[in-house]
Amino acid sequence: MxxxxxxxxxxxxxxxxxxxxxxxxxxxxxxxxxxxxxxxxxxxxxxxxxxxxxHPKVVRAICDQARQLIHCSNLYYVPNQAELAERLVEITGLAKAFFSNSGAEANEGAIKLARIRTGRNKFVAFTHGFHGRTCGSLAITHKPAIREPFEPLSPPCTFVDYGDLDALAEAVDEDTAGVFVEPIQGEAGVLIPPDGFLQGIREICDDSGALMIVDEVQTGMGRTGRWFAFQHTGVTPDIVTIAKGLASGFPIGALVAREGLEFRKGEHGSTFAGGPVACAAALATIGVIEGVxxxxxxxxxxxxxxxxxxxxxxxxxxxxxxxxxxxxxxxxxxxxxxxxxxxxxxxxxxxxxxxxxxxxxxxxxxxxxxxxxx
Ligand SMILES: Cc1ncc(COP(=O)(O)O)c(C=O)c1O
Missing domain, CATH: 3.90.1150.10 (Aspartate Aminotransferase, domain 1)
Structure with a gap:
């Protein structure tokens, strides 16, 4: 067998x-x-x-919702979706959420949101960083062995050494839509940047009009002892991406953005994202994490x-x-x-x-x- x-x-x-x-x-x-x-x-x-x-509370939430409605599409208001968006806004301190099915897809959404709201097309990310395997998220992922076989990739991305704020200041210009950063690099093997790194990125983004996008797909949802790792630093990003620990294994991802930064009608979408069962699993997960x-x-x-x-x-x-x-x-x-x-x-x-x-x-x-x- x-x-x-x-x-x-x-x-x-x-x-x-x-x-x-x-x-x-x-x-x-x-x-x-x-x-x-x-x-x-x-x-x-x-x-x-x-x-x-x-976890029994997550299993119960999934089963209860599955008995009521498994899927209806985003053509209709989706049970649990707005409730989960509200919870994510509360725990990030940002303003509005949008759902995806994975971490890579959350980053795809952040790329699109940054491009469409800034009117710019270029990104800056960091050496050893990992943001996913879809074409867009791979374009901002550094590891040459997994990225290079698929080049040319879009959007254009410049990589600078993780922790090097001088190099970042040089790389970011008036065409930069966003800077993607992991507050602690997970796939790289848990690499922690120098103190002041996120604060420095915030300043460089503020000076240039680029958006600061913090990828909390791995570090988020309580993993580092706060809801999000950026919360250890006092810095507020423009966009946060979340997935992995969000629903205890039921597939879902999300991006959460600051006030004024949002998709307008028709700019983004997904058949499955933010479905009733995934959102129920995430709401139950948040309840359990709150306790631990x-x-x-x-x-x-x-x-x-x-x-x-x-x-x-x-x-x-x-x-x-x-x-x-x-x-x-x-x-x-x-x-x-x-x-x-x-x-x-x-x-x-x-x-x-x-x-x-x-x-x-x-x-x-x-x-x-x-x-x-x-
Ligand atoms: C920081 C980070 N971003 C994005 C991703 C991609 O997430 P997914 O595998 O759900 O697409 C990962 C996965 O390991 C990750 O660690």
């Missing part, structure tokens, strides 16, 4: 991923594979399952202290450890000992567990990771 599904995958599914484990069940911060092995999940579907796996958010910094500290010998860096429950070439081997050893961790770029081990992970689970995970790191 287990062999069958792997064979089917090899035969019928395009081989874009490399994977060995098949996860078949999840509850809280634990998952089980098809061989019945249990793991503490410090990957959480890549920072998605913020409320843990199958105050605990996130303390839980992050347990990881940081327990792994201090390995030079961890991070904020809240988003932690990176520089491991180097041994990273895949460490990932495998951890899995063999019942803990899922993830190798991000450049040999950086990434820990992005559910926000509901318990102290005991953290202690167990830290023991396994510490031993695997040696």
């Amino acid at each position: 287990e062999q069958d599904s792997r064979e089917l995958d090899a035969r019928y599914y395009m081989p874009a991923f490399s994977r060995t484990i098949k996860i078949v069940r999840g509850e809280g911060s634990r998952v089980w594979d098809d061989r019945g092995r249990e793991y503490i999940d410090c990957v959480a579907g890549i920072a998605v399952c913020s409320t843990g796996h199958c 958010l105050p605990e996130v910094p303390r839980k992050g500290e347990i990881f940081m202290k327990g792994l201090a010998a390995h030079n961890p860096r991070g904020r809240g429950l988003m932690i990176g450890i520089p491991v180097g070439d041994r990273c895949p081997e460490v990932q495998q050893t951890c899995a063999e000992n019942g803990v899922l961790v993830n190798c991000a770029a450049d040999g950086n081990l990434r820990l992005i567990p559910p926000l509901v992970i318990t102290d005991e689970e953290i202690e167990t995970a830290v023991g396994v990771i510490d031993a695997a790191l040696g």
